[in-house]
Amino acid sequence: MELAGFVPPPQVPGERPPPAPPPAERALPQPRPLTPEGPGALSELGALLEASGSRRLFGDVSPGTLGELVASLSRFAAPPEQQQEAAELPAKDSAYEAVAERAVEVGAVLLRLLAKLEAARTEETPGEPVVGPILRRVAAPIYIFAVTHVVDQPWTNARSRAVARELLESLVRAADCGSVAEFLRGKKEDEEGRFAAVMGLLKQELTKDTWKRNPATKHVFSWTLPHVTRPWLSHYLESVLPPSLLISDDYREENKILGVRCLHHLILNVPGADLCQYNRAQVVYHALYNHLYSREAPLLQAVLLCLLDLLPVLEQAQHRQQHQPRAPSRYDEVLQLLLTHMEAEHRLALRRLYARSLPAFMQRLGILVVRHLKRLQRVIVGYLEVCDGPEEEARLGILQTLRCTIEHAWPRMPCRLPELLQALLRMMWDVHTDQGLTPEPVKAALLQGATECLILLDRCCAGQVKILLEGVYSSCEESCMRDCLRKVRENT
Numbered sequence: 001m002e003l004a005g006f007v008p009p010p011q012v013p014g015e016r017p018p019p020a021p022p023p024a025e026r027a028l029p030q031p032r033p034l035t036p037e038g039p040g041a042l043s044e045l046g047a048l049l050e051a052s053g054s055r056r057l058f059g060d061v062s063p064g065t066l067g068e069l070v071a072s073l074s075r076f077a078a079p080p081e082q083q084q085e086a087a088e089l090p091a092k093d094s095a096y097e098a099v100a101e102r103a104v105e106v107g108a109v110l111l112r113l114l115a116k117l118e119a120a121r122t123e124e125t126p127g128e129p130v131v132g133p134i135l136r137r138v139a140a141p142i143y144i145f146a147v148t149h150v151v152d153q154p155w156t157n158a159r160s161r162a163v164a165r166e167l168l169e170s171l172v173r174a175a176d177c178g179s180v181a182e183f184l185r186g187k188k189e190d191e192e193g194r195f196a197a198v199m200g201l202l203k204q205e206l207t208k209d210t211w212k213r214n215p216a217t218k219h220v221f222s223w224t225l226p227h228v229t230r231p232w233l234s235h236y237l238e239s240v241l242p243p244s245l246l247i248s249d250d251y252r253e254e255n256k257i258l259g260v261r262c263l264h265h266l267i268l269n270v271p272g273a274d275l276c277q278y279n280r281a282q283v284v285y286h287a288l289y290n291h292l293y294s295r296e297a298p299l300l301q302a303v304l305l306c307l308l309d310l311l312p313v314l315e316q317a318q319h320r321q322q323h324q325p326r327a328p329s330r331y332d333e334v335l336q337l338l339l340t341h342m343e344a345e346h347r348l349a350l351r352r353l354y355a356r357s358l359p360a361f362m363q364r365l366g367i368l369v370v371r372h373l374k375r376l377q378r379v380i381v382g383y384l385e386v387c388d389g390p391e392e393e394a395r396l397g398i399l400q401t402l403r404c405t406i407e408h409a410w411p412r413m414p415c416r417l418p419e420l421l422q423a424l425l426r427m428m429w430d431v432h433t434d435q436g437l438t439p440e441p442v443k444a445a446l447l448q449g450a451t452e453c454l455i456l457l458d459r460c461c462a463g464q465v466k467i468l469l470e471g472v473y474s475s476c477e478e479s480c481m482r483d484c485l486r487k488v489r490e491n492t
Helices: 023-027 041-051 054-060 063-076 094-123 131-150 158-174 180-185 195-205 217-227 233-248 253-269 272-291 297-321 330-344 348-385 393-408 414-433 440-460 464-475 479-490
Strands: none
Touching (some): 041 094, 063 094, 063 131, 094 131, 094 158, 131 195, 131 217, 158 180, 180 217, 195 217, 195 233, 217 233, 233 253, 233 272, 253 297, 272 297, 272 330, 297 330, 297 348, 348 393, 348 414, 414 440, 414 464, 414 479
16 A cells, blocks of 8 residues: 655665565655655554554664654644744734644544554563564654644644644653653663654754744743753753753743743752853853843743842852852842942832842842942831832832841941831831722831831830930821831730
8 A cells, every 4th residue: 555645765876776675665765754645644644554464564664764754744733843033923814824734634543653652562472572663763853743743822723732742651651751841851860761762853944044043942842841850950951051051042022931941940950060161150140140130020030030040059169169259249230230230210010020139149149238238228217208009019029038148238227227227117107198999007117017027126225216216106196107116016
């Protein structure tokens, strides 16, 4: 039986003809990429797999032939190539709809192939493995095909995603694994999984000149990477770090975020010594630091979270090399830039993000925060003055920042007490008299945070806050404000 869309390779003139192929290879000749002009090829191939006995099929067909067949099927259902500088992918497109339909048909064929592999495993005789060599050739392309269509994308639909999920589950089961992570990394630390084979195929499309042509490549890479964790990931660092940096360096925000998340996964799951080798951590730091100039809140949030996990790795390496433990560090460099941006920032989304991120830097710097007190005080006072909406995220974050600052830099607080005390009291009065949409629990949280800051200031200023608040307490008639001031007065 001859299948439409599949032809044997042409014979080179003067070359000796190859030996006669075994019976099954006549039915499954060397494949070439399928085209829509052969509509019956997939159904005939599926029928052939269904009718063939698993032992005879895999005994007659070489693993290389099956691997090339699977690769051809995957290319047939791949999304169409894009131009290097293509715009956003369309939500609906006739070409993508055709890809989804082809993916359903190809997925059905691959499901039959995996079913035959599972059946052949039960018929194997000891010392004559059949399934293992075949699975090593077909597992990676089948996995990439399944992941390409398993997530909601413009080139998928409900049917193609369902088939892809079923195919992925069947592949994991055929590999005798319990999960996708186990399939990729191996069952034990010293066991090699299929991640190297998957990256071997993806690497061809994850170069500077090619990674944008196939819109699915970056999604397959970013979906796969989180499944490989410590301690396995360090073995593949050289193959996964360059594409992560490449994607994060794109001009489109969604690609930047995707790349930064990949970098964050590497930082969390690769030992610091491996990251610092060959200055890899420095390269990652400079790539992330450049993103701090962005004006997009989602990207900045991903970058700041990533930096908070990368900076300890860099600082530990720096301390091993230097004998000045209090020399300016990367923390100082990042915090200085953040405070510079915060002073002039007027967009509420960014103000909230910055205010939420500051307390973590205060905790990491500790007493060394005194280097930034002058600018930090201006930022705290400025953010306490401005209401940022019903949830008051910026004010709550700044109150937490002030609390951390007082705890770590308390010897420097007495000289800054008048301005901080005035800013806190003004904010408490604004919150108390606010008739807007701020919920009562948020108001209570703000007043509680301000009260705690006043108590801390009083402790590190030798009771000066109680003395300064005497006149305010005696003249205040609002019960809510009096309760807060009374807590400060009664605290010992």
